[in-house]
Each structure stands twice: as C-alpha cells, then as structure tokens.
Amino acid sequence: MGYENAKAAFAEWGVDTEAALARLKTIPISMHCWQGDDVVGFEQKTGSSGGGIQATGNHPGRARTPDELRADLEFAYAMIPGRHRLNLHAMYLDTEATPDRDEIEIAHFAPWVDWARAQGIGLDFNPTFFAHAKADDNLTLSHPDPGIRDFWIEHGKRSREIAAGMGAALGSACVNNIWVPDGYKDTPVDRMAARARLEASLDAMLAPPQDRARMLDAVESKLFGIGVEACTVGSHEFYMGYAIRKGTLLCLDMGHFHPTENIADKLSAVALSLDEILLHVSRPMRWDSDHVILLDDDILQMAQELVSADLLGRTRIGLDFFDATISRTAAWVIGTRNMQKALLRALLMPLDRLRAAEDALDFTTRLVVTEEVKDLPFGAVWAEFAAREDVPNGQKLIRELDRYQAQVSGRG
Ligand SMILES: C[C@H](O)[C@H](O)[C@@H](O)C(=O)CO
Ligand SMILES: [Mn+2]
Numbered sequence: 076m077g078y079e080n081a082k083a084a085f086a087e088w089g090v091d092t093e094a095a096l097a098r099l100k101t102i103p104i105s106m107h108c109w110q111g112d113d114v115v116g117f118e119q120k121t122g123s124s125g126g127g128i129q130a131t132g133n134h135p136g137r138a139r140t141p142d143e144l145r146a147d148l149e150f151a152y153a154m155i156p157g158r159h160r161l162n163l164h165a166m167y168l169d170t171e172a173t174p175d176r177d178e179i180e181i182a183h184f185a186p187w188v189d190w191a192r193a194q195g196i197g198l199d200f201n202p203t204f205f206a207h208a209k210a211d212d213n214l215t216l217s218h219p220d221p222g223i224r225d226f227w228i229e230h231g232k233r234s235r236e237i238a239a240g241m242g243a244a245l246g247s248a249c250v251n252n253i254w255v256p257d258g259y260k261d262t263p264v265d266r267m268a269a270r271a272r273l274e275a276s277l278d279a280m281l282a283p284p285q286d287r288a289r290m291l292d293a294v295e296s297k298l299f300g301i302g303v304e305a306c307t308v309g310s311h312e313f314y315m316g317y318a319i320r321k322g323t324l325l326c327l328d329m330g331h332f333h334p335t336e337n338i339a340d341k342l343s344a345v346a347l348s349l350d351e352i353l354l355h356v357s358r359p360m361r362w363d364s365d366h367v368i369l370l371d372d373d374i375l376q377m378a379q380e381l382v383s384a385d386l387l388g389r390t391r392i393g394l395d396f397f398d399a400t401i402s403r404t405a406a407w408v409i410g411t412r413n414m415q416k417a418l419l420r421a422l423l424m425p426l427d428r429l430r431a432a433e434d435a436l437d438f439t440t441r442l443v444v445t446e447e448v449k450d451l452p453f454g455a456v457w458a459e460f461a462a463r464e465d466v467p468n469g470q471k472l473i474r475e476l477d478r479y480q481a482q483v484s485g486r487g
Contacts, residue, residue: 081455088425088448092456095422098387099460102418104411105160105199105250105393108167111147111407112138113399116166116206119173125205127213127256127300128365132400136483141169143486145190150479151407152194154472156415156464160196162252162393163187165234166203176207177229181240188244197247199393200290202234204255216276217257217269217308224276227255231280235290242289250353250391252326253277254295258303269308274317281321293353293391294318295326298333300363319348328355328395329373330363339376343384352386355395356414365396367406370413378417383426402480408472419460420453 076084082092109116113130117140138144144167152159165176168183181188191198204215204227212218215227231253238251257273281292296314297307311332318325325345329338346352356374358366368374381387392414398406425444432440461468467475 076452076455078455078459081452081459084452085423085456088451089428090423090425092423092459095419096456096460096463098422099415099419100157100464102157102387102392102415103159103197104155104157104414105162105391106148106151106407106411107162107394107396108144108148109164110394110397110410111144111403113403114164114206114397116164116203117141117168118166118206125207125210125213125256127258127302128205128363129301130365130397130399132398134399134401134403136403136480136486137399138403138483139486141167141186143483147404147483148407149194151404151411152196154408154466154475155411156460156466158195159411160199160247161187161191162199162201162250164201164203165230165237166206176203176209177226177233179230179233179237181237184237184241188241191241191245197245197249198241199250199252199391200234200238200241201252201254202231204230204253204257210256213259213303214257214269214308215255216280217255217273219268219272224272228276228279231276232283235280235283235285235292238290239285240289243286248288249290250293250324250393251290252293252295252324252353252393253280254297254326255309256300256303257308258300259306260302260304262305266306266308269306270313273308273313277317277321281323291324291351291391292321293324293326295328295331295353295355297328297331297363315345315348322350324351324353324391325349326353326355326393328357328363329377330355330357330359330365330395334359334361337373337376339373339380342377342380342386342390346384346386346389350389352390354390354392356392356410357395365398367396367398367401368394368410368413370416374413374417375420378414378421379424381418382421382424383430402476404479404483405476408476416453416457419457423451423453423456424448 242249
C-alpha cells in the first residue's frame with residue numbers, strides 16, 4: 076500500500092500520520108559504541124570485559140581501531156533515518172598516550188568530539204568500571220580497600236568532567252551513566268557495609284558540581300551478573316532510592332530485572348518520583364544476554380508507555396546489546412531501526428479512543444481497538460519515513476548491509 080492510502084487508513088481512526096512522522100524525526104537514539112568491537116575498547120591491554128558481561132561470537136569485521144569504529148558508525152547512521160547520538164565508554168579513548176583510568180582527560184577523547192561535531196551528533200559517556208586489574212575482585216566503588224575505592228572515585232570524577240566537556244563542546248547535555256559490576260558470587264554476610272561503601276563512593280564522585288546543561292548523571296542497577304549471582308551491590312532498590320534522593324537519572328536496562336518483570340510497566344511508576352530516566356533498551360534471553368532488539372512485544376510496550384505517559388521529553392533512549400555472531404554494523408542498524416519502528420507504532424496508536432474506553436471501564440472496546448489497529452499499514456508509513464530521510468529500506472537495505480559487511484570482512 077502506498078503512503079497516501081496508508082495516511083487515509085490511519086485518518087479513519089483519528090490518527091495523523093504526518094504528526095507522527097514529524098515527532099519521530101525529533102527523537103534521538105543513543106547508539107552504543109560497544110556493539111562495534113565486542114566491548115573491547117582501545118586501551119593498551121588484552122583480556123576480556125570482565126564484570127560479568129561478555130560478547131560471544133567471532134563474526135569477521137570487528138572494529139580494531141577508533142578510525143574503523145568511526146567508519147562503521149558512519150555507515151550505520153547512514154542506514155538509520157533521523158539524527159542520533161553516540162554513547163561512548165571511557166575505555167574507547169583515542170590517543171597515543173596510555174593514561175590509567177584515574178588519569179583520563181577530555182584531551183584523550185578529542186578525536187571523538189571533533190568527529191561528533193562534524194557528524195552533527197551528540198555524545199553520551201560512561202565511566203568504565205570493568206576490564207581492569209583493579210576490578211578483578213568484582214568490587215570497585217564498594218571495595219573494602221579504600222585505595223581501590225579512591226582509584227575508581229577518581230575515574231568517576233574524571234568521567235564526569237569529560238562528559239561535561241563533551242556536552243559543552245557539542246552544545247548538547249551528555250549523559251554520564253554509572254554502572255559498576257560490584258557484587259558477590261556467594262551470599263555475603265554484610266550487604267549493608269558494601270552498600271554503604273558504594274553510597275559513600277558515589278557521593279564523593281558526584282560531589283563536584285557540574286552544569287546540567289552540559290552533563291547529566293545517571294545510575295544503572297542490575298539484578299545479577301555472571302560471577303555475582305548472590306548479591307549485586309547496586310541493586311534496583313539501591314539506585315532507585317539514590318536517584319530520587321540525589322536527583323540523578325535512573326537507568327533502566329531491560330536485561331537487568333527478573334525475566335517475568337515488565338520494564339514498560341516501571342516507566343510511569345518511577346517517573347512519578349524522578350525528573351528524568353535513561354533507558355538501556357536490550358533483549359535478555361533467559362538472562363542479561365544483550366541480544367539485538369527485535370520489534371517484539373517488550374519493545375512495543377516500552378515505546379507505547381513512553382508515548383502514552385508523555386515521557387519522551389524526559390527519557391533518554393539508549394541501546395545496550397552486543398552480538399558478535401552477526402554483522403556488527405547490521406546489529407546496530409537493525410536494533411536502532413526497530414526502536415524507531417516501535418516508537419512510530421506507538422505514535423500511530425488511537426490513544427484518545429483507547430484512553431476513553433479504559434476510563435469508561437469498557438475493556439472490550441480497549442481490546443478490540445488494540446487488536447484491530449494491528450492490521451493498519453504501519454509498514455507504508457515507515458517506508459515513507461525512510462524515503463523522506465533518504466535511507467534504504469527492505470531489499471535495498473539488505474544489499475547495503477551485505478555490501479558493507481563484505482568490505483570489512485577482511486579485517487584481521
Ligand atoms: C557496557 C555497558 O556499560 C554495560 O552493558 C552496562 O550498561 C550493563 O548493562 C552491564 O550489564
Ligand atoms: Mn546497560
């Protein structure tokens with residue numbers, strides 16, 4: 076079906092496709108750098124990610140240098156409609172120098188800032204509290220050794236300064252998201268002490284004031300990770316309370332909760348107590364497996380909540396998945412476009428009608444409208460968006476993804 080017919084079909088339900096497309100165009104997705112190189116980074120070191128996170132697979136084409144990663148990102152952005160952001164981790168510095176984590180400065184990221192400016196995109200940032208000898212105990216900010224805690228506090232402070240520098244340079248507030256792997260494999264006897272240490276370390280890290288126009292602090296909870304099955308110090312309750320008390324963003328990662336929990340349901344609940352939210356959109360399979368996101372019910376419900384609860388204006392949408400068994404550039408493109416498709420579907424819902432039915436306790440109408448609109452021509456509206464934004468769709472997209480993958484497959 077062509078776009079004009081689709082527009083008319085939606086209009087019959089009282090839905091304005093032009094308004095939906097105009098809104099979709101303004102929603103940036105923060106694409107995570109770490110899908111491009113399997114969470115390896117560019118420090119002078121070898122070894123695995125640690126911290127209970129691990130990319131699996133050996134598909135050819137992993138980006139080995141910042142230049143390769145930037146080339147891959149440029150290709151991916153060209154396949155995604157709209158203008159988006161890049162979410163960088165501290166271990167992706169681009170410099171001849173070899174600073175330890177407690178020595179990093181904005182200068183070590185200058186090529187990224189220059190590149191982002193040239194691309195017209197904003198940057199987000201993350202301190203890296205894993206893949207380092209001082210994180211080998213799976214304890215960082217909550218480590219009993221004050222020397223180790225101080226090392227990581229300094230890393231965190233410097234990361235905030237770098238984020239503020241990026242935000243100032245690019246004229247767009249940079250979200251600095253704090254995730255620490257801290258936890259215990261077996262049942263600890265003093266959870267309180269570990270959590271008190273984490274809180275004190277976070278307080279020290281966040282003490283230097285930063286301009287919210289330049290950078291925003293976020294904290295990310297987790298249920299468990301490999302090697303920290305018994306207790307994660309930074310649990311949901313810990314960070315929920317912390318974010319409310321300290322006025323930071325709360326990061327909800329879709330892989331960081333029990334599989335039966337519905338993350339979409341949490342948005343309105345936490346939004347009543349928080350100014351802003353950060354999302355790590357991911358696809359957990361049995362655990363925090365970080366599969367590439369599909370256009371599935373979980374993502375559709377998440378997008379619908381963002382729209383129906385009017386949370387788009389105070390939610391930063393970030394992605395967090397990494398799959399090394401498939402083309403890494405295709406993973407970015409498929410996942411980011413799926414997030415956008417979910418948002419488009421949410422923006423095309425006859426929400427007024429659904430709300431009226433719900434308010435009248437007419438759950439039959441709510442159900443039948445929900446199901447009938449699934450037959451509407453969403454694909455034609457998406458195709459129009461892709462065409463207007465001059466990005467390929469369907470078979471043409473597949474050919475482009477294949478062509479680029481063939482180009483990078485020879486990397487050693
Ligand atoms: C690399 C990221 O910081 C990491 O994936 C984190 O956000 C996370 O979700 C850990 O499980
Ligand atoms: Mn995450």
